Amino acid sequence: MAQLVQMRQRIKAIETIKKITHAMRLISMSTHSRIRGKIPVLKYYNQEVSDLFDTIRATVPQWTNGIVSPEQEPGAKPLVILIGSQKGLCGTFNTNLFKTFEKTTEELKFAKINIISVGKKAVDYLASRKKDRIVKEFPEITVRNFTDVSQEIIAQILKAKTPYSSVRIVSNELKTFFVQTPKVFDLLPLAKQNEKADTNTKKDESQESSEDYIWHQDKIELLDNLANQYIAAQINTLLLESLLAEQAARFLSMDTANRNAKTLLEETTLQYNKLRQWKITKELTELSTNF
Numbered sequence: 489m490a491q492l493v494q495m496r497q498r499i500k501a502i503e504t505i506k507k508i509t510h511a512m513r514l515i516s517m518s519t520h521s522r523i524r525g526k527i528p529v530l531k532y533y534n535q536e537v538s539d540l541f542d543t544i545r546a547t548v549p550q551w552t553n554g555i556v557s558p559e560q561e562p563g564a565k566p567l568v569i570l571i572g573s574q575k576g577l578c579g580t581f582n583t584n585l586f587k588t589f590e591k592t593t594e595e596l597k598f599a600k601i602n603i604i605s606v607g608k609k610a611v612d613y614l615a616s617r618k619k620d621r622i623v624k625e626f627p628e629i630t631v632r633n634f635t636d637v638s639q640e641i642i643a644q645i646l647k648a649k650t651p652y653s654s655v656r657i658v659s660n661e662l663k664t665f666f667v668q669t670p671k672v673f674d675l676l677p678l679a680k681q682n683e684k685a686d687t688n689t690k691k692d693e694s695q696e697s698s699e700d701y702i703w704h705q706d707k708i709e710l711l712d713n714l715a716n717q718y719i720a721a722q723i724n725t726l727l728l729e730s731l732l733a734e735q736a737a738r739f740l741s742m743d744t745a746n747r748n749a750k751t752l753l754e755e756t757t758l759q760y761n762k763l764r765q766w767k768i769t770k771e772l773t774e775l776s777t778n779f
Contacts, residue, residue, distance in 0.1 A: 492767070495760045502756060506749035512577065513742040520735035523631055523728060530728055534721040541714045548707050554651050556678045556715045564653040566596045567623075568603050569641065569675075569723075571659035571730045572610030574629050578737040581660060581668060582609045588670035589658045602652070604641060606727070634727045642720055645676070652676065659726050660733040666740065668733040675722055678715070 545551060570589050572582050593601060604624045605611045611627045624644050626637045645655060655676040660668050703710070 492760070492764060495756065495763065499753065499756050499760060502749055502753045506746060506753060509742045509746040509749060513739055513746055516735045516739035516742060519631070520732060520739060523732045523735060526631075526728060527732060530721075530725055534725050537714070537718050537721045541711075541718045544701075544714065545711060547701060548711060551708060551711050553712060553715055555646055556676055556719070564650050566601045566654045566656065567645065567652040568592060568596065568601055569655065569657045569659075570603060570605050570607075570610045570614065571629075571657065571727060572605070572607035572613065573730075573734045573737075574607050574609070575734075575738070576609065577741055578734055579741040581734060581737040582613070585610075585658065585660055585670045586613055588672065592656060592658055592672050596654075596656075604644065606637060606641075607730075629727065629731065631728075631731060634731065635724060638720055638723045638727060641723055642716065645719070646716070657723070657726050659730045660737075661729050662733040662736055665736050668737050673722070673726060675719065678718075 568589070570585075572585060576582075601621060602623045603614060603618065603621050604626075605614045605622055606626045607629050608627045611625050614622055624640070626640070629637055645652065654674065657673045657675055659671065659673070661671050663669055
């Protein structure tokens with residue numbers, strides 16, 4: 489009888505877990521659909537700002553900026569931005585990300601870098617390792633506040649006493665709905681990632697040499713503003729892509745857990761019924777032999 493009671497309790501526990509995983513699966517899919525609708529618009533804006541910045545930058549080759557193209561000053565340190573998930577239960581989403589982060593920090597000499605952590609799991613991961621190297625923490629990242637987080641990260645980069653020698657972002661991207669992979673994006677200096685774009689722009693410039701630009705404000709000031717908008721657009725895109733990948737990873741994880749719970753529930757129920765039937769048969773047999 490005690491064994492039947494234990495199995496009955498186990499069945500109830502599995503049913504409760506199955507309801508939870510099913511609910512989390514639905515929530516993840518709903519959130520994923522809501523975020524996915526924002527991605528095309530943000531990517532379009534990102535591409536337009538990037539093209540405009542590259543085009544205007546090519547017309548003012550003497551333009552320099554200590555933030556976006558920093559010189560290797562004494563004491564300058566690289567900055568690594570780690571974007572993790574806000575919650576758990578998303579499979580290997582954070583595990584693979586943290587492995588990529590460790591490789592990146594080894595390349596940059598981990599002891600000398602500064603770190604910005606985004607997402608509760610990233611904050612918790614770094615808290616027990618290099619707390620003294622963290623210059624900013626954002627334990628909460630959602631669809632509603634990701635632009636605010638982006639603005640604070642930009643302010644941290646622009647207002648640094650000594651410009652960072654480089655800025656790298658380690659985050660997850662959504663290859664397909666079923667595949668999320670970590671990636672390392674070199675945000676600064678811009679020369680590294682825009683070198684090809686500058687080359688193409690210079691080729692087009694020779695064909696469009698007759699085109700004149702009408703400057704309604706100072707060229708340097710305009711390029712500085714465009715550089716800030718370019719950085720903001722890149723960070724916003726990476727934050728939103730990470731949120732999108734997190735929801736997809738959580739849906740897949742909860743879907744697998746839900747199917748496993750269903751299978752386990754069926755097997756446990758079958759075992760329970762067999763054991764119950766065996767005990768009933770045993771008791772009937774004992775009663776019949778007594779008479």
